[in-house]
Amino acid sequence: MDLGPHAAFIWASYAAFAAIIGLLIGWTLLDGWRQAKALADADRRGLKRRSDRTANQGQKTS
């Protein structure tokens, strides 16, 4: 693929763009994984939200 005399600028643009968007995607996914893990840890320690406790009590009584 011949991108002419300014090929370096084109590749640099696409590389910078891919790096920025790639980092953004990676950071978002990693953050999601961290939060899910923190919530699972809290759940394992028996910490429950009021709505979860109410739902569980409802299931037990029904």
Add this chain to the structure above:
Amino acid sequence: MKSMQTLTQRLANPTRFMELSRAILPWIAAGAALFIAYAMYLVFFVAPPDYQQGETVKIMYIHVPSAWLALMGYSIIALSSFGLLVFRHPLADVSAKAAAPIGAAFTLAALITGSLWGKPMWGTYWVWDARLTSVLILFFLYLGLIALRSSLEDEALAGKLTAVLALVGVAILPIIKFSVDWWNTLHQPSTGFTSSVDPSMRTPLLLSAIGFTLLFIALHLKGMQNEILRRRVKTLRLAEIERGDRAFSERVE
């Protein structure tokens, strides 16, 4: 009216939002990947070089969507801030917070790709003209919103102050949009999706814009999910600390 309220209330429920967003997120992400992949195929293997700019026009296919999403990101923050301050919508602050880093990333991408496009076309990476400077201010505004929020411990206060700043900063949007018409700038007037662009270039540009817009939406939804989970974890930890404090004071008494 009643059904409208019910719909708003239903959408305002974070648990329902989590269910709905989990169901549609994979489809939006897949759509983004397909559109972007096809657009990039057209850009590198089908779209012709421009008669004046040659192959450097390929930078347009990422620069224009980035610039468009930089503005869209701030519009989402402004609308969400309005929703928080006026309607106290429970998800408005979550939406504003999640959109800030995504908008900042696309603004940075627009600045860098524009600069790398400017050097071969204008002979310089940067000029302090109205369009470039106003987009740089937009980038600093994004950073300001992120910094202000993270500098305050109180989540509710941080949300309100950030919302006020976001609404004050919304004045930058028309300045960016019309800067090329109001002032004599080096940046060309907007021709992005108009009929003055040949279809062989307009089609990949349009597909690229749709693809990256879908990616923005997917990242925004995922960011909102993350923020809801973060707030749940924080609430649980605070409740745990409160229970611990109460048990301690009972023992002391």
